[in-house]
Amino acid sequence: MPAPDEIRRLTAPDIRARKGGVPLVCLTSYHAHTARLVDAHCDVILVGDSLGMVMHGLETTVPVTLDMMILQGRAVMRGSRRALVVVDMPFGSYEASKEQAFASAARVMKETGCGAIKVEGGRRLAETIAFLVERGVPVMGHIGLTPQAINTIGSFRAQGRDESDWAPIEADARAVAGAGAFAVVIEAVAEPLGRRITAEIAIPTIGIGASVACDGQILVLEDMLGLSPRVPKFVKRFGDLGPSIEQAIKAYAQDVRARTFPGPDHVYAMRKSAVTELPQRGKGPSRA
Ligand code: KIV
Numbered sequence: 461m462p463a464p465d466e467i468r469r470l471t472a473p474d475i476r477a478r479k480g481g482v483p484l485v486c487l488t489s490y491h492a493h494t495a496r497l498v499d500a501h502c503d504v505i506l507v508g509d510s511l512g513m514v515m516h517g518l519e520t521t522v523p524v525t526l527d528m529m530i531l532q533g534r535a536v537m538r539g540s541r542r543a544l545v546v547v548d549m550p551f552g553s554y555e556a557s558k559e560q561a562f563a564s565a566a567r568v569m570k571e572t573g574c575g576a577i578k579v580e581g582g583r584r585l586a587e588t589i590a591f592l593v594e595r596g597v598p599v600m601g602h603i604g605l606t607p608q609a610i611n612t613i614g615s616f617r618a619q620g621r622d623e624s625d626w627a628p629i630e631a632d633a634r635a636v637a638g639a640g641a642f643a644v645v646i647e648a649v650a651e652p653l654g655r656r657i658t659a660e661i662a663i664p665t666i667g668i669g670a671s672v673a674c675d676g677q678i679l680v681l682e683d684m685l686g687l688s689p690r691v692p693k694f695v696k697r698f699g700d701l702g703p704s705i706e707q708a709i710k711a712y713a714q715d716v717r718a719r720t721f722p723g724p725d726h727v728y729a730m731r732k733s734a735v736t737e738l739p740q741r742g743k744g745p746s747r748a
Contacts, residue, residue: 467541467542468542469541469542469543469544469575470503470504470542470543470544470575471544471575471598472544472575472576472598472600472642472643473642474544475503475504475544475642475643475664476642476643476663476664478503478664478675478676479662479663479664479675480675481675483674483675483676483677484503484504484643484664484666484675484676484677485501485502485503485504485676485677486502486503486504486505486506486666486676486677486678487502487504487505487506487678487679487680487681487684488505488506488507488508488510488511488678488679488680488681489505489506489507489536489539489540489681490507490508490511490514490515490532490535490536491532491535491536491539492535492536492538492539493539494539494681495535495536495537495538495539495540495545496539496540498540498543498681499539499540499541499542499543500542502543503543503544503676504543504544504545504546504643504666504676504678505536505540505543505544505545505546506546506547506548506578506600506678507529507532507533507536507545507546507547507548507572507574508548508578508680509521509524509529509548509549509550509551509607509608510548510607510680511524511528511529511532512524512528512550514680514682514688515532516528520607520610520611521550521551521607521608521610522551522608522610522611524550524551525550525553526549526550526553526564526567526568528550529547529548529549529550529568530547530567530568530571530572533545533547533568533571533572533574534571534572534573536572536574537572537573537574544575544576545572545574545575545576546574546575546576546577546578546600547568547572547574547576547577547578548577548578549561549564549565549568549577549578549579550608551608554579554588555581555585557588558587558588558591558592561579561588561591561592562591562592562595562597565577565592565597566597569597575598576597576598576599576600576642577592577597577598577599577600578599578600578601578602578645579599579600579601579602580602580603580606580607580608580609581601581602581603581606581632582601582603582628582629582631582632582633582635582636583628583631583632583635585601585635585636585639586635586636586638586639587639589601589636589639589640589641590639590640593639593640593641594640598642599639599640599641599642600641600642600643600644600645600666601636601637601639601641601643601644601645602644602645602647603629603632603633603636603644603645603646603647604619604620604629604645604646604647604648604649604654604670605617605618605619605647605648605649605669606647607647616648616692617648618648618649618650618669619648619649619650619653620649620650620653621650626653626656629649629653629657630653630656630657630660633646633657633660633661633665634660634661636663637661637662637663641663642663642664643663643664643665643666643675643676644661644663644664644665644666645665645666645667645668645678646658646665646666646667646668646670646671646674647668647669647670648668648669648670648692648694649669649670651670651671652671653670653671654667654670654671654673654674655671655673655674658671658673658674658675659673664676666678668694669692669693669694670694679695679696680695683695683697684696684697684698684699685697685698685699685700685701686699686700686701686702687701687702687705
């Protein structure tokens with residue numbers, strides 16, 4: 461039983477209930493240490509398949525595997541306590557059938573302990589989303605620009621910039637909401653369309669390059685911290701960590717080359733009473 465002062469983790473129904481309320485704050489994270497920092501300020505942490513591009517330098521998210529998502533999902537769960545952790549389902553792990561989607565989602569939930577999963581796609585995934593939700597898997601949808609479809613759409617381009625293109629995107633939003641998703645990410649769509657969908661559907665919309673009217677916003681952490689070399693137009697850089705990290709690495713390299721690191725504070729002195737012992741064969745120093 462949880463102790464009375466134990467922090468309760470947010471759930472998918474908590475997020476669903478925030479429609480039209482105080483905006484939901486969401487960020488990605490792939491590691492325990494960044495998850496701890498994000499957890500203190502965010503409602504949702506997304507373990508996005510963008511990790512393929514950000515952590516592994518891949519050109520697209522297409523090669524990301526279920527094992528990669530599970531490994532980083534576990535790390536983020538260990539690093540966080542309060543935010544709802546949502547793990548992205550990678551390309552190829554859910555599209556073949558609703559049964560395949562359930563098997564993959566169940567693995568993700570059992571092996572990471574996360575509270576929800578995210579899938580990309582609108583109308584074509586409605587049946588799958590309903591199947592998952594009926595079987596106890598909370599689903600976040602993702603419509604508009606869906607990066608896993610890069611090989612059929614050709615480029616990462618904003619969607620719905622002509623009003624004549626709105627109807628299918630709105631139909632996707634309605635389908636995902638109607639199928640039982642608890643929230644939906646809307647990526648890179650014309651601002652009036654993001655605003656209109658938010659007013660139209662009953663579940664929270666999480667914008668990324670969509671509209672300030674959305675029920676919440678999400679960004680890739682490394683993009684907003686200034687660590688990613690190239691970012692889409694919709695990213696505001698809230699930090700510029702690249703130069704300070706580079707400066708720290710440069711200072712470290714200089715200290716090592718000048719033999720000024722490690723200094724007296726960073727090495728272990730002998731205990732006063734200790735007798736000099738010769739190192740035993742096969743035994744390395746401890747990390748104490
Ligand atoms: O993979 C990801 O990080 C995402 C966000 C950009 C929404 O899907």
